Amino acid sequence: MIAGIETGGTKIVCGVADRENLTEPTSIRRFPTTTPEETLGRIADFLAEVGPVEAVGIASFGPVDADPASPHYGFVTSTPKPGWKDTDVLSAVRAAANAPAAFVSDVTGAAIGESRAGAGRGARNVGYATIGTGVGVGLVVDGHPLIGNGWPELGHLLVRRHPADRFEGHCPYHGDCLEGLTAGPAVLARWGVDASSFPADQKDEAFDILAYYIAQLAWTTVLTLGLDRLVLGGGVMLAPGLLERTWPALTAIAGGYGPPQVATGDPRELLVTPGLEGKSGLVGALSLAADLVA
Ligand code: ADP
Ligand code: ZN
Numbered sequence: 580m581i582a583g584i585e586t587g588g589t590k591i592v593c594g595v596a597d598r599e600n601l602t603e604p605t606s607i608r609r610f611p612t613t614t615p616e617e618t619l620g621r622i623a624d625f626l627a628e629v630g631p632v633e634a635v636g637i638a639s640f641g642p643v644d645a646d647p648a649s650p651h652y653g654f655v656t657s658t659p660k661p662g663w664k665d666t667d668v669l670s671a672v673r674a675a676a677n678a679p680a681a682f683v684s685d686v687t688g689a690a691i692g693e694s695r696a697g698a699g700r701g702a703r704n705v706g707y708a709t710i711g712t713g714v715g716v717g718l719v720v721d722g723h724p725l726i727g728n729g730w731p732e733l734g735h736l737l738v739r740r741h742p743a744d745r746f747e748g749h750c751p752y753h754g755d756c757l758e759g760l761t762a763g764p765a766v767l768a769r770w771g772v773d774a775s776s777f778p779a780d781q782k783d784e785a786f787d788i789l790a791y792y793i794a795q796l797a798w799t800t801v802l803t804l805g806l807d808r809l810v811l812g813g814g815v816m817l818a819p820g821l822l823e824r825t826w827p828a829l830t831a832i833a834g835g836y837g838p839p840q841v842a843t844g845d846p847r848e849l850l851v852t853p854g855l856e857g858k859s860g861l862v863g864a865l866s867l868a869a870d871l872v873a
Pocket of ligand 1: 776
């Protein structure tokens with residue numbers, strides 16, 4: 580039996596699974612993310628109650644240090660979340676489990692989960708992007724998560740502005756980076772409603788603007804990594820019809836260039852919704868654990 584732990588900025592999800600059956604975790608427990616002491620204590624309680632595990636995988640909110648060669652591997656680093664700055668999550672979990680443990684960012688975990696057992700199955704190079712409270716991207720190339728030097732950080736990608744978009748952007752660092760233009764708080768600040776609640780006369784232009792930026796993320800990852808699937812998750816992508824708008828937006832940006840799915844106008848198999856419905860990160864954490872004992 581292996582354990583997976585997904586630590587989000589607002590809630591924690593823990594579960595265990597058989598190595599043969601990663602997509603059906605059991606003993607699932609959820610609780611809110613509070614102080615590091617209390618939260619790591621509740622994770623330790625969970626691990627004590629489920630009994631001995633062979634390994635634990637962790638997919639954590641960030642920013643994180645996910646480089647196994649770094650002295651701070653397994654730390655949450657510069658987060659503004661009170662009390663969590665420079666917290667050694669990996670050591671605490673490893674000690675509680677008394678078993679080997681591995682650590683990635685939440686979106687890298689989701690990318691691993693989707694790549695191995697979800698909407699990324701059958702694709703060679705898979706990305707998982709969340710367009711939610713923030714924008715984050717995890718990348719799996721040839722089955723391996725890409726990690727290094729604080730990377731990937733594509734949420735802060737600089738994008739070409741949509742000509743109709745006058746919004747200054749909402750990122751505290753860059754203003755109008757991808758996150759500053761498309762994350763949930765940016766949508767609310769710009770339009771006063773979330774992306775599922777646009778009035779009819781506003782929806783078309785708002786979707787056009789959002790799809791233009793999200794398609795640029797797809798374009799960049801296709802060009803740099805030869806991505807053949809980008810799973811688009813997070814609250815903003817729940818807006819009905821938004822995903823469908825990103826397909827023609829990508830084709831328009833490509834201008835006939837690029838791999839066939841992109842250039843000839845059928846990116847429906849490239850840009851997809853998550854296959855693991857809220858479990859992408861947990862399943863990714865479980866697959867990381869499974870790799871430790873394989
Ligand atoms: P988090 O990123 O914190 O894990 P979510 O992915 O749910 O959480 O993202 C939350 C953001 O997504 C909020 O800013 C919210 O406005 C937006 N959001 C949540 N649900 C929806 C929805 N159904 N339609 C459009 N926007 C949504
Ligand atoms: Zn930014």
